[in-house]
Structure formats: C-alpha cells, structure tokens
Amino acid sequence: MAPSRDRRPGFSRRAQYSLFVSYVLAIAGAVVGAVLLALSAFNPPAFAAFRSAATEVTAPVSSGVSAVVRGIVSIPETIGTYFRVHGENEQLRAEVKRTHDALVQARIIVRDNRRLRGLLKLREADAGAVATARIVSSSASSTRRFGVLNAGRWQGVEPGQPVRGPDGLIGRIIETGPNTARVLLLTDPESVVPVKRISDGMPALAAGRGDGLIDIRSVYTADAKLRPGDRFVTSGTGGIFAPGVLVAEVRATGSDSAPAQPFASADTFDFAIVSRAFMPTLSPRAAPPEGSAP
Structure with missing residues (x-):
C-alpha cells in the first residue's frame, strides 16, 4: 500500500508544537514591533530609554560575537604576518651582519689613520x-x-x-x-x-x-x-x-x-x-x- 501523501502536522505532536511556537513568536514579534513603532511615534523619550536598556543587555553578547568573528577573520592575516615577520627577521640579521663587518672595517681604518697621524706628527716634531x-x-x-x-x-x-x-x-x-x-x-x-x-x-x-x-x-x-x-x-x-x-x-x-x-x-x-x-x-x-x- 502506497504511503499517504497527506503530511499535515496533525499527525505529529512535535510538529504541531513547533508550528504553534512559531506562530506565537511571530505574533509576539509583530506585537513588540507595533508597540515600539507606536512608542517611537508618540513617546520618543520612552522609546529612547527602552532602546538604551536593550543596548545594555545585548552589548556583552555582541562584544563576544564580534571578538569571535574578529579572531576567525584574523587567522589568515596572523599566518601571513608570521611568515612576513620571519622573512623580515632574516633580512635584519643579514643587515646587522653587514653593518658589523662595515663597523670592523671602519675601526681598522680609524686605527690605521691614528697611527699614520701619529707618525706624521712625530716626523714633524722630530728634527x-x-x-x-x-x-x-x-x-x-x-x-x-x-x-x-x-x-x-x-x-x-x-x-x-x-x-x-x-x-x-x-x-x-x-x-x-x-x-x-x-x-x-x-x-x-x-x-x-x-x-x-x-x-x-x-x-x-x-x-x-x-x-x-x-x-x-x-x-x-x-x-x-x-x-x-x-x-x-x-x-x-x-x-x-x-x-x-x-x-x-x-x-x-x-x-x-x-x-x-x-x-x-x-x-x-x-x-x-x-x-x-x-x-x-x-x-x-x-x-x-x-x-x-x-
């Protein structure tokens, strides 16, 4: 015998409860929206106070969600930054080595110049x-x-x-x-x-x-x-x-x-x-x- 094509929710209490709750939530949302619309039109101070209270309640949740989203979004950037910093560190190490070699050469030149200047002064002073x-x-x-x-x-x-x-x-x-x-x-x-x-x-x-x-x-x-x-x-x-x-x-x-x-x-x-x-x-x-x- 072929199954019945009638899939009305009356055959399942869970489906009936889900449908009832969705209706209730939809009606409640419509009522809350109408009340807020009326408050914003006829009593703006009361609507502002309500809006502030809602903001205070939802701010921690929004902050947490925002932090999670930023963390997920920053993962690729963090990985890229790691590799970029690693490459920059290698370049800086090479630059420091080149600078150190140049400094050693400069010290050698300064020492040689000091000796030559001393010899020149000695030659001038020694008749x-x-x-x-x-x-x-x-x-x-x-x-x-x-x-x-x-x-x-x-x-x-x-x-x-x-x-x-x-x-x-x-x-x-x-x-x-x-x-x-x-x-x-x-x-x-x-x-x-x-x-x-x-x-x-x-x-x-x-x-x-x-x-x-x-x-x-x-x-x-x-x-x-x-x-x-x-x-x-x-x-x-x-x-x-x-x-x-x-x-x-x-x-x-x-x-x-x-x-x-x-x-x-x-x-x-x-x-x-x-x-x-x-x-x-x-x-x-x-x-x-x-x-x-x-």
Missing part, C-alpha cells in the same frame, strides 16, 4: 728623523727579540740610531745593510735603556726580559716603590735615546724591580721612524775676564 721605514718582520716566538726594517745605509740608517713609533720607543739599530736594518727591540734580554719615572723623575733602567715584557730596575735609590700605572720615559742618559719618549708602564708592584708593558710593539706597527742618536749639547763655558790668570 733628527733619518728615515721612515716599514717593519717587515719581527721575532715574536724567540727569546731574542729583533725586528727588520726595509731601510738601510742607502737611506742614511746607521747602527746605534733609535727607532720609535707613535706610541713610544721600539728599540735601536744594531746592524745595517744597503736597504735593510736590524733592530734590537726593547724586549730583548740584551736591551737596556735609561729611563725615568714621569711623576717624580726617579731614574731607572728598562731591561728586556725576552717574553714581551721589560723589567724596570731602579738606580741610585734605595727601596724604591714601583706601583702599577707608573709610566717611564727615556731620560736621555747615554746619548742614544732622546729624552721624553714613552717607554713602558708598570704592571705589578715591586720594591726595586717590577715588570712593565712597553707602549710600542713591533708586532702592531707597520711603520717606524729612525732618528739620529741623541747627543746632549754641552753648555758653552763662560770666557774668563780679561787680565785674569789662566
């Missing part, structure tokens, strides 16, 4: 300069400390002449060739330079140790106190080194002897200045008055 030469090699791994200059007899370099750089004394010439010269560095055990302390003029000797440092040994003073930070310059005694050239700075406390770090190092200088040996000029003796006995 006894013989030649400006390049330090082509130095013995840093041996107990004997020597350096080699690419200037020799043809450039006026002779044994006994002092060698200095912008930061201080380097050593003295001990051998010369036509275009090369051998320098005895301050740190060599055979090197001894007369010095004096800047603060009080205390005389001392700067003797090489062969390990990159020198010993400051006091002379003519009993129980001399040497402290870290004491600076010593050449005293001019001996007639080789001109007075006032920086030599070394004390690193540890000592009574009569203390280790010191030279201001100038042959390993860090590209160029050095060779000067004539300093010979202190003798003050002329006053001529005896006429008629006096010789």
Whole structure:
C-alpha cells in the first residue's frame, strides 16, 4: 500500500508544537514591533530609554560575537604576518651582519689613520728623523727579540740610531745593510735603556726580559716603590735615546724591580721612524775676564 501523501502536522505532536511556537513568536514579534513603532511615534523619550536598556543587555553578547568573528577573520592575516615577520627577521640579521663587518672595517681604518697621524706628527716634531721605514718582520716566538726594517745605509740608517713609533720607543739599530736594518727591540734580554719615572723623575733602567715584557730596575735609590700605572720615559742618559719618549708602564708592584708593558710593539706597527742618536749639547763655558790668570 502506497504511503499517504497527506503530511499535515496533525499527525505529529512535535510538529504541531513547533508550528504553534512559531506562530506565537511571530505574533509576539509583530506585537513588540507595533508597540515600539507606536512608542517611537508618540513617546520618543520612552522609546529612547527602552532602546538604551536593550543596548545594555545585548552589548556583552555582541562584544563576544564580534571578538569571535574578529579572531576567525584574523587567522589568515596572523599566518601571513608570521611568515612576513620571519622573512623580515632574516633580512635584519643579514643587515646587522653587514653593518658589523662595515663597523670592523671602519675601526681598522680609524686605527690605521691614528697611527699614520701619529707618525706624521712625530716626523714633524722630530728634527733628527733619518728615515721612515716599514717593519717587515719581527721575532715574536724567540727569546731574542729583533725586528727588520726595509731601510738601510742607502737611506742614511746607521747602527746605534733609535727607532720609535707613535706610541713610544721600539728599540735601536744594531746592524745595517744597503736597504735593510736590524733592530734590537726593547724586549730583548740584551736591551737596556735609561729611563725615568714621569711623576717624580726617579731614574731607572728598562731591561728586556725576552717574553714581551721589560723589567724596570731602579738606580741610585734605595727601596724604591714601583706601583702599577707608573709610566717611564727615556731620560736621555747615554746619548742614544732622546729624552721624553714613552717607554713602558708598570704592571705589578715591586720594591726595586717590577715588570712593565712597553707602549710600542713591533708586532702592531707597520711603520717606524729612525732618528739620529741623541747627543746632549754641552753648555758653552763662560770666557774668563780679561787680565785674569789662566
């Protein structure tokens, strides 16, 4: 037997209740709409108060729904932003690396310029300069400390002449060739330079140790106190080194002897200045008055 085509809701109580509720809701909505329309037309203040109350009630629900919608909508944008930021971070890291490399190069250039300016000022101030030469090699791994200059007899370099750089004394010439010269560095055990302390003029000797440092040994003073930070310059005694050239700075406390770090190092200088040996000029003796006995 074929099923009946009559699908009226009377055959189902659930369908009847659903239809009844929809009718009730439709009638209630129409009544509420009519009442609101009448209020808006005949009593606007009352309609405004009702509208405000409805807004206060529905605002939290609207906020929650709006937040959910914004979150769903922002998901694609968040994913795109993540990948975009990741790419920008990679670009920034590469830029920082390039900037760091450029900064290192700039520091090297500044240091070289400072050395060259120091050499220029030293050459201008040193009237006894013989030649400006390049330090082509130095013995840093041996107990004997020597350096080699690419200037020799043809450039006026002779044994006994002092060698200095912008930061201080380097050593003295001990051998010369036509275009090369051998320098005895301050740190060599055979090197001894007369010095004096800047603060009080205390005389001392700067003797090489062969390990990159020198010993400051006091002379003519009993129980001399040497402290870290004491600076010593050449005293001019001996007639080789001109007075006032920086030599070394004390690193540890000592009574009569203390280790010191030279201001100038042959390993860090590209160029050095060779000067004539300093010979202190003798003050002329006053001529005896006429008629006096010789």
